[in-house]
Amino acid sequence: MPELPEVETIVRQLNKKVKGFKLTDAWTDWPKTIKTHSLPQFRKEIKGREILHVKRRAKYIIIKLSGHKTMAIHQKISGHLLYGKWIPRKELIKLKDKELISKIKNNDKFDNQKWLPAENGPLADDPFNRHIRFILFLNNGKMIGLSDLRRFGKIYLADNDKIGSVGDIGRLGPEPLDPKFTFKKFKELFKNKKGKVKQVLMDPFFIAGIGNIYSDEILWYSGILPTHRVESLDTQDLKKIYKYIKFVLKKAIKAKGDSEQDYRKLDGTKGDFQNMTKAYQKTGQKCSKNDGGIIKRLKVGGRSAHYCPIHQK
Template structure:
């Protein structure tokens, strides 16, 4: 958290709230949030006087485009942005404040303190870390069935860790991978090279449909996620399998299991997402290790 739908919702909200605002100064209270340049003083000085042109997204990263600079921001586990009047009290765990010349502020709050900010010249951000090795955007036109299969189908790795790997497809995290695999009827421990052509079609369509619907309703507020206006997402009310351990499957009524796949908590309906006996044995041995 947050994943593509949540970051996209934040992007849209911030685009409405801060586009056209001119930064007068920047206050950094937690230096380690600033990754580039390494000195928070240089970061603040570089941004002073610049105007925000728009807010874009690449995978789970926000790209705040200014006149002559690009600010790349990753929210990590619990980072959040909000716009406030300058005279409003500053909440605990507010680590970066962008002071605008109209008397408002964009504030970045992060209880877990895992978020990052990188500052680049225009175009440079796409050729350097952390954005330079990201995969296909699953809601872009470039994400075709052919491109999807080409990226993953010949690999022997389990399908869930592959879908979580941002070098292949960006924006997918634990929630939406579980949801898409369930919708497609594919067990998360299936090696990618065992998935059949019809299953690839179902999985491709499930990823697109799940993410599109989640974006439409503002993402999922599972823990602390809110958009830039402090509003909750609504997709958590539509989740089919994620977070529903021991509850009845919405398709077949069987009890939903929870296990660990690739180090991540994973929700499965063993009736709707079958795994062959041999692979069940292999998976059980792998999980014990």
């Protein structure tokens, strides 16, 4: 699932590409994606609205529109937004691009997709970009598409002052990269908190945006076992975790996210963080601290945790 760095990357890239353009229409073959409106209502509501600004709250992409409306998109497990151009399948034959046509015709991965990429490149080549279930059309002829293999993505539209009450936005924990999120505030979160540290860090109502990848990485850097109970963490431990939350998330944003699984950048290419991970999915490999440890995996609350049994205590 995309976590804070992946969502932040998409948000930054959307601001560069789509700010100032107007929405002309929307399409989906999976109307359940839109949680607040029927598809006809949604299309009517967004038509002609300008994209003023895109920001992030936890793992939500928040799109501010003209006329006091806000759209919120949660990409969930396999969803990722892409920017480009797609055409209806029946129009494909009108294209002159023989290479693209034969590529699509000879690839059954496109079998259920009603809109196909109009150009050669990562939107056509990478199977993870071939599950377009939702499209926002822009007045520059381009589109924002949601590729969502498992169809869990969610889209909300509300008045600006109501957006805080859609989905679970109103209940989310603090933003770890907010400069106002001081160590003092971080420490206070742990008062009366119980549980295994990995599970606690992954709880979106405790702290926003950290999932399976980044909880493993943060704990590897902090030298703390994923199963360590938060009741027994001392101030020094918390200081390390606080420091490495910021360090790891910033490093991953710089790398433009982790594309080991479904996530891709807005243009359909891969981020780089999967080449920098220390613990996540490194089972059986030597710990890069050269401490003789071999990365192990265990289950914590139904999720896989990866850790070094030597330097993580």
